[in-house]
Amino acid sequence: xxxxxxxxxxxxxxxxxxxxxxxxxxxxxxxxxxxxxxxxxxxxxxxxxxxxxxxxxxxxxxxxxxxxxxxxxxxxxxxxxxxxxxxxxxxxxxxxxxxxxxxxxxxxxxxxxxxxxxxxxxxxxxxxxxxxxxxxxxxxxxxxxxxxxxxxxxxxxxxxxxxxxxxxxxxxxxxxxxxxxxxxxxxxxxxxxxxxxxxxxxxxxxxxxxxxxxxxxxxxxxxxxxxxxxxxxxxxxxxxxxxxxxxxxxxxxxxxxxxxxxxxxxxxxxxxxxxxxxxxxxxxxxxxxxxxxxxxxxxxxxxxxxxxxxxxxxxxxxxxxxxxxxxxxxxxxxxxxxxxxxxxxxxxxxxxxxxxxxxxxxxxxxxxxxxxxxxxxxxxxxxxxxxxxxxxxxxxxxxxxxxxxxxxxxxxxxxxxxxxxxxxxxx
Numbered sequence: 001x002x003x004x005x006x007x008x009x010x011x012x013x014x015x016x017x018x019x020x021x022x023x024x025x026x027x028x029x030x031x032x033x034x035x036x037x038x039x040x041x042x043x044x045x046x047x048x049x050x051x052x053x054x055x056x057x058x059x060x061x062x063x064x065x066x067x068x069x070x071x072x073x074x075x076x077x078x079x080x081x082x083x084x085x086x087x088x089x090x091x092x093x094x095x096x097x098x099x100x101x102x103x104x105x106x107x108x109x110x111x112x113x114x115x116x117x118x119x120x121x122x123x124x125x126x127x128x129x130x131x132x133x134x135x136x137x138x139x140x141x142x143x144x145x146x147x148x149x150x151x152x153x154x155x156x157x158x159x160x161x162x163x164x165x166x167x168x169x170x171x172x173x174x175x176x177x178x179x180x181x182x183x184x185x186x187x188x189x190x191x192x193x194x195x196x197x198x199x200x201x202x203x204x205x206x207x208x209x210x211x212x213x214x215x216x217x218x219x220x221x222x223x224x225x226x227x228x229x230x231x232x233x234x235x236x237x238x239x240x241x242x243x244x245x246x247x248x249x250x251x252x253x254x255x256x257x258x259x260x261x262x263x264x265x266x267x268x269x270x271x272x273x274x275x276x277x278x279x280x281x282x283x284x285x286x287x288x289x290x291x292x293x294x295x296x297x298x299x300x301x302x303x304x305x306x307x308x309x310x311x312x313x314x315x316x317x318x319x320x321x322x323x324x325x326x327x328x329x330x331x332x333x334x335x336x337x338x339x340x341x342x343x344x345x346x347x348x349x350x351x352x353x354x355x356x357x358x359x360x361x362x363x364x365x366x367x368x369x370x371x372x373x374x375x376x377x378x379x380x381x382x383x384x385x386x387x388x389x390x391x392x393x394x395x396x397x398x399x400x401x402x403x404x405x406x407x408x409x410x411x412x413x414x415x416x417x418x419x420x421x422x423x424x425x426x427x
Contacts, residue, residue, distance in 0.1 A: 033143030048148035088340035229272025
């Protein structure tokens with residue numbers, strides 16, 4: 001499993017860069033990759049390595065931002081070099097933290113008896129050569145060589161292999177009481193309206209009375225089914241008023257998504273019982289609620305796993321932070337001279353000439369892309385240097401899964417999964 005995980009990291013980086021390549025300036029080197037960019041705990045990181053990680057993560061981030069509609073092609077994302085409040089400036093700083101994490105993980109690997117096998121090193125060398133062959137101009141532009149690419153792959157591989165042993169001493173004992181989850185079905189309707197400008201207005205007393213009557217009608221029809229516990233509240237509510245929103249929701253003792261009025265009403269119910277009254281969250285919503293399970297074993301087990309995952313991530317991050325607190329990171333001019341701006345943008349582009357999902361490309365505003373080919377299967381997954389799925393070390397430029405084939409390689413995700421079946425409840 002570990003070997004497959006490590007090889008997947010190599011495969012993803014090869015796939016992401018090899019299919020179309022990062023466009024360069026006709027091979028003209030604009031960065032001296034041999035110059036020292038960062039000195040992390042006494043270890044020098046050259047500009048070629050640092051810039052490769054920076055541009056790779058910049059490409060991933062730009063692709064994801066556009067995919068989710070946070071930005072559009074041609075719009076400003078990174079800002080200008082002179083604007084220290086720009087996203088590009090902040091992003092570059094976060095990548096420095098990512099590189100620091102990667103270096104420290106390798107420096108401390110021997111403490112966890114982690115090393116790379118000859119087979120892994122051979123795979124890294126092979127993938128690095130593929131990246132170089134497919135991205136000659138781009139790598140020349142960012143000052144990266146085959147050795148730099150191999151160095152990045154090695155760092156990513158150490159990151160993946162360090163995850164499990166660093167989390168091994170996590171306390172995984174979680175009691176039912178700590179994780180206990182209650183599951184309800186609720187229907188709600190808003191007490192506000194929103195105009196075209198986004199302005200909210202509280203409904204009039206007459207409108208509120210009408211909405212309350214709809215809620216009372218819902219309660220009446222659910223009770224009339226003769227099987228309250230299994231009644232399809234959502235379907236009944238939709239027939240009464242299309243503005244009703246219904247969902248199942250699981251929560252623990254620390255829940256803040258639901259109003260106190262709902263919690264207090266639920267505490268008076270038995271499993272399968274509908275509260276015989278309309279509940280109000282002042283000037284926001286009216287609620288109708290049914291208690292499905294006061295103690296939901298399945299939801300509780302899910303919450304236990306979430307708690308364990310959170311503990312593992314906290315344990316991992318605490319160790320990493322202790323290492324970071326004990327060392328210094330020096331920025332040399334080769335790093336400070338690098339900028340992340342709209343004029344030198346990198347992104348992921350769809351490859352229409354291949355069965356591969358996509359590839360990473362980048363260009364300045366005047367560059368044109370060069371293309372290559374890759375026969376790698378697009379289902380390959382790997383780990384991103386800024387990926388926070390295992391360590392939470394950086395929120396920059398990571399994606400758990402995207403069409404470029406890059407995904408977190410950890411066996412356990414750091415972000416806690418909600419036991420709620422509805423994100424809407426947390427609004």
